Amino acid sequence: MSERTKTRRTRGVLGGRSERVVLEVLGATVAELAESGYRAFRMDAVSATAAVNKTTIYRRWPGKALLVGAAVEWMRTFVHDVPLPDTGSLERDLIDAFRRRLGIKERVEGRAWARLLAEKNDPEVDSIIGAAVEERSGAWYAMVTRAVARGELPDGTDPRLLLGMLGAIVDAWNAKSPGRLKADLLEAAVRTVVAGARSGSLVRSPRRRPAPRAG
CATH class of the missing domain: 1.10.10.60 (Homeodomain-like)
Structure with a gap:
């Protein structure tokens, strides 16, 4: 040799x-x-x-x-780099996306990511995960902005408010029996929040500028 x-x-x-x-x-x-x-x-x-x-x-x-x-970079393969759904229907997108999110939470990668998010106020943690959080948040918000562009939701609907409200409901229900949230409950939560958004209740009101003082 x-x-x-x-x-x-x-x-x-x-x-x-x-x-x-x-x-x-x-x-x-x-x-x-x-x-x-x-x-x-x-x-x-x-x-x-x-x-x-x-x-x-x-x-x-x-x-x-x-x-x-x-x-964190290694985990992004499991947690962040799977494209979010784009089916042409906001309700279907949200149901699929939250179902995946709940599944990831049960994995060790999801639990690790949740612990880091809970400590995001620590500047050192924020410097490690901040870019990944911003990137993924943008992908979630894009689901809502696409729905607005399709005419499913009124102009000015606030993606952060819609997703925050829906996430709080889903997480609260899931906390009662982790990993066993029934499909019909998830679908009901999505339909309820989206129906409220369609009514215009989640439209972001433009901030009014203060009137100029009289000279």
């Missing part, structure tokens, strides 16, 4: 092992985020779960923020 062949095979083995180590560490990081959140995050727990020496972890990710940032 030539030296070139030996070198090529060695690189392949090391590359494969390196990739496995990265995946083990990222998976353990997500699990630790789901368990402890960001503030209480323990590098020791990641090291133990991944069966990887802390020195090896710190060599690649010199601090907690860098490691969690890498895990």
